[in-house]
Amino acid sequence: MKSIWKGSIGFGLVNIPVKLFSATQQSSLDLDMVESSNMGKIHLRRVNEKPDVK
Numbered sequence: 001m002k003s004i005w006k007g008s009i010g011f012g013l014v015n016i017p018v019k020l021f022s023a024t025q026q027s028s029l030d031l032d033m034v035e036s037s038n039m040g041k042i043h044l045r046r047v048n049e050k051p052d053v054k
Contacts, residue, residue: 005020033042 003019004022007018009016
């Protein structure tokens, strides 16, 4: 793989060579809340507190 930038970082008398590479990564992480007693999933329900009156 070819670097897109080369340089160095200097700290007084010490120089550290650095190379920059382009990289991408895709990931999807699905986090679910679970009940600790039975490991069941916890769902979020949005409920209207005032029901429709007809």
